[in-house]
Amino acid sequence: MLYTSYFKIAHKIPEEISQISISRRPSQNYYGQEYKELAPSEELFNRYKYGDLACNWNAYTKIYTEETLCNLDCFKVLDDLKRLAKQNKHWNGEDIALICWEGPECDCHRHLARGWFNRQGIECVELNIKEYNKRVLIKKLRGIG
Numbered sequence: 001m002l003y004t005s006y007f008k009i010a011h012k013i014p015e016e017i018s019q020i021s022i023s024r025r026p027s028q029n030y031y032g033q034e035y036k037e038l039a040p041s042e043e044l045f046n047r048y049k050y051g052d053l054a055c056n057w058n059a060y061t062k063i064y065t066e067e068t069l070c071n072l073d074c075f076k077v078l079d080d081l082k083r084l085a086k087q088n089k090h091w092n093g094e095d096i097a098l099i100c101w102e103g104p105e106c107d108c109h110r111h112l113a114r115g116w117f118n119r120q121g122i123e124c125v126e127l128n129i130k131e132y133n134k135r136v137l138i139k140k141l142r143g144i145g
Helices: 007-012 042-050 057-067 074-085 109-119 129-141
Strands: 002-006 018-021 096-100 124-126
Touching (some): 002 109, 007 096, 018 074, 042 057, 057 109, 074 109, 096 109, 109 124
Parallel strands (some): 002 096, 002 124, 018 096
């Protein structure tokens, strides 16, 4: 399963979920893999945070989609992410969390990436650690996982 999450709670993410940063610059406390192809360009980031697009989420969405997502093949991206995930020795072979800075209630490019994956038929949801742990426990109790 493909998940999205953010650096502030990355230390709480179960180790079998391979974390991959999709930000321009990861947190200094982050030591996982990086996949910058899904990160916004430096120019777009700066325009949104400090420039002419300041807090204009609709304009940011349009440009990020055109500059980034429209130039990627989501199935190749998924293959790339799986290749990176394999470098996590604890990876369960299934779950990957795409990590960046903003919390779930904030506008963030990871939400756009998540929607992009879903539109292509690749399920991607915001990670709820409590729900994830509950599902894992149920699988173990049923002898599935």
